[in-house]
Amino acid sequence: MDALKSSSAQGLSEAEVQKRQQQFGPNELIEKGGKHPLRLLWEQVSSVMVLILIAAAVVSALLGQVTEAVAIGAIVVLFVILGFVQEYRAEKAMAALKKLAVPLVRVRRAGQLVELSAQELVPGDIILLEAGNAIPADARVVESANLRVQEAALTGESEAVEKQTAVIPKPDLPLGDRLNMLYLGTNVTYGRGTAVITATGMNTELGKIATLIQGVQDDPTPLQKQLDSVGRILALAGIAVAVLVLIIGVVAGESLEEMFLTAVSVAVAVVPEGLPAVVTITLALGAQRMLRRSALIRKLPAVETLGSVTVICSDKTGTLTINRMTVTVIDVAGHFLELAGTDEQAPAYLKLADTPDDLFTNRPPAIGLTLAAGA
Known part of the structure; x- marks a missing residue:
């Protein structure tokens, strides 16, 4: 007081x-610069695979292949909409906190x-x-x-x-x-x-x-990294094949204009138009299955990672803190093995709590067997 x-x-x-x-301002939670819906939409459109599909749709339309262009465009729209909806829901986390006021x-x-x-x-x-x-x-x-x-x-x-x-x-x-x-x-x-x-x-x-929550930086999931990698490889492969076809055709005496159109058609054919749609629909189905088991997924790409989880270590309340559970003490047959230096900056290392002996030169057999079993 x-x-x-x-x-x-x-x-x-x-x-x-x-x-x-x-001095202190109003007693309310301030929302600091959440992502604008247009920014969320741009993040979906700007992925490597989507850009390749958009380019393929444009080229198909220019070549007069209207049906293929429309099909690719529909796939892009489906991919973008599903991703946007999931990201937009994640941005509502701050609003959920405000309801507690x-x-x-x-x-x-x-x-x-x-x-x-x-x-x-x-x-x-x-x-x-x-x-x-x-x-x-x-x-x-x-x-x-x-x-x-x-x-x-x-x-x-x-x-x-x-x-x-x-x-x-x-x-x-x-x-x-x-x-x-x-x-x-x-x-x-x-x-x-x-x-x-x-x-x-x-x-x-x-x-x-x-x-x-507002300061969280979203790292790409393994699936997102793999899709981007596949997109880059396919883009390079398509360009390489198109150039090769163009060169071979011109050397063989074919018309440059005709070979250019042929090369572009080959490059478009290399792109797997259905891949993003298949991946998105598969992840959406996985999210629905996990929801039936009381696991709510806010972002579709997380389904691939979370779907591989077999064990979640948490305390009795189920609360996770810094997204990493850390062993601090191992008690084996009366010997205590401590994990020291577990902060965010310093590297962690093991040491015996009940003896000054070096862990690697004179450790109890029980400790050695435990470490071997966990390796």
Whole structure:
């Protein structure tokens, strides 16, 4: 309370509220430059395989092969539409987070109990909560009468957590262990309580998640890399064959104009027009099958990778953190093998926790057998 310069009995004054609103801004999740639909559409059109098909359709039309041109165009449209729909749904992840915001909240300001929009909250505000209320921002519990909060949206824990007012000496505990804190996006299921706002908007834990979502860089999947590679190889092969046909024809005394049209027709014939459509339809069917098994796929190319997964390692809540589960300790026959240096920058290495002996020159047999089995 002292750090936030607030009082549980009086709350903040109107002058202080205005000052903090200017300092911290509105209590809302800000969508930072999501991909425009036109950009999503361009990303679908600009893939190597689609560009080759578009070129093939144009050449076919110029050569008078209208039926083939229309067929290739239809395949391109189908490929682009299916990919665009999946990407557009992925961009709606931020909107799903915004739905967790709450419209109204009871606040104590200048000694008076008022009902305000959650967007008007600032750090230091005193809020009153009861069963059924959604938490409007991150807050520290000041008073608790059997206050229990459902935090599944953040921690994955299915059971409601009973909150307390006692000071927790360890500052860096996981969210689920911070029993005196409340977080935006969670809900009160039982009891009542009073809390002081500690963070609003994008500074909340939910806001940090929103920031991470907006900053995700999408790497191409193995399937996308393979399709691009196939597209480049086919393009080069088509050009090479067309040039070879043109040269042979001209050397044999054929008309240059006639051989040019023949070479172009051969280059178009090399392109597998049905490949993108077959791949897209196959992935769409795979996505539907995985959905029936409760696996929701936002991006079609991910189906190929996820479809190969046989084991997912996660904690009991099913929560994944940095997309990589890391072994930290191996306990074999009373010997502890630690994996040290597991941060993002330094390379990891193995060491024996119960002896200073070098792992590779004097290791227990049980450790050696375990490492061999896992290799």
